[in-house]
Amino acid sequence: MKLSVILKTLNEEKRIGAAIESVIAALKALPDAESEIIVADSGSRDRTVEIASKYPVVVAQIQAPATASCGVGPQLGFQYSKGEFTCLMDGDMLLDPTFLPEAFDYLDKNPRVAGVSGDINEVNLDNLEFTRRVQRIASQVKHGVRDRLNGGGIYRRVAIEEAGYFSDRNLHAFEEFDLAQRLRLRGWTLYLLDRRYVDHFGHSINSYILLTRRWSTKYLFGTGELLRAAWRQGRLKAVIQENPEMKLWLGVYVWWALLIVFLIGGIFHPAWLSGFAVVLLLPVLVMMLKKKSVSLGLYAIVAWCFHAAALPFGLFAPRRNPTDWIESKLLKP
Incomplete structure (x- = not known):
């Protein structure tokens, strides 16, 4: 062996x-x-x-x-x-x-x-x-x-x-x-x-600094890159079914859409701004209670937003054939 x-x-x-x-x-x-x-x-x-x-x-x-x-x-x-x-x-x-x-x-x-x-x-x-x-x-x-x-x-x-x-x-x-x-x-x-x-x-390092670093290194683009790879190889449905976070990112998009609706509505009807505040704070409060921690609950929401924002960048990123030889050098054989 x-x-x-x-x-x-x-x-x-x-x-x-x-x-x-x-x-x-x-x-x-x-x-x-x-x-x-x-x-x-x-x-x-x-x-x-x-x-x-x-x-x-x-x-x-x-x-x-x-x-x-x-x-x-x-x-x-x-x-x-x-x-x-x-x-x-x-x-x-x-x-x-x-x-x-x-x-x-x-x-x-x-x-x-x-x-x-x-x-x-x-x-x-x-x-x-x-x-x-x-x-x-x-x-x-x-x-x-x-x-x-x-x-x-x-x-x-x-x-x-x-x-x-x-x-x-x-x-x-x-x-x-x-x-x-x-x-x-x-x-x-x-x-x-x-x-x-x-x-x-x-x-x-600080967790929020880590998030920004993961954006700059494209780590957060991984979700979109996986979806693109799976689509090209006929595995898209299986990937979505086996990764519940995919549904979570969809939920983040719905949350953002509701925030935009209430924010725009607040321009014409100030009462809508209270609805905006509720929609904004409710997920944060729920996560704080679920995690039994203010810091963990808030961080979870921020991390979700980073992942959801990064998904399209990975989805439309160019791909190379994964079977190609990786350009490299033996520094110590």
Whole structure:
């Protein structure tokens, strides 16, 4: 058995050394397996590549005209990999030292399982975005057969090749769901083990600054990009059905339309302005009560607005063939 561990990175100088060391330590639990570690870098401007190059790893970095996205990193690493299994992680994650043997035991016993993962332990919870994520995950049935493996996992190469490609370079988000759906449509399944996969450190910056950064990096365009990809590949209905946030964004558009109606009506009938205030504040108050937090409730509404506003930009963004070779250079073979 040969395992390729792909660490996707973009300006991860603070964590990349520890991430690589955690993988090296975890691989010791598979003494009979061949392994390789590939750092797939999306154009870091800090010391990520310099630090990673000090370790026994392969370092590949995108080159123009390729551009950074959540989807480009996994595919970049995959195109240089040789393993029959691929383990995908972010450059700010630490691999649990005992995860690999249990994961491969499950894969060995279940040949039609394309990928397996475990729990993502979010370390930085001072950020509202990651606090919301943890709450959302905790409210769902977590373990067992899943429709996607968020945060990475171990995949069979034969399943990925059957699905066409590992990750869509055009996607700035939802790349893991996109892969999962392509696998499931071909009869493969995905499984989430009831145990830890990685520790994830994530962003520690202000949540609202993170939102604006996600706009500038096009991360928020991912919803529209996914819809466009699914439409071209005949998966649009399935994507909408399996992602309830799509209906949420539609609800945001209706909310905005009502606000505009009441605002315009207020020009001619001042009493309508009270209706405008009610329509504006009601969703905010409902979310504050639901989250049992003023800050989380308000942030949820603002995040919804950012996502809804970004959707058309992703929907009409140009696409490249996701099977094309990603322009890149091996900085450390």
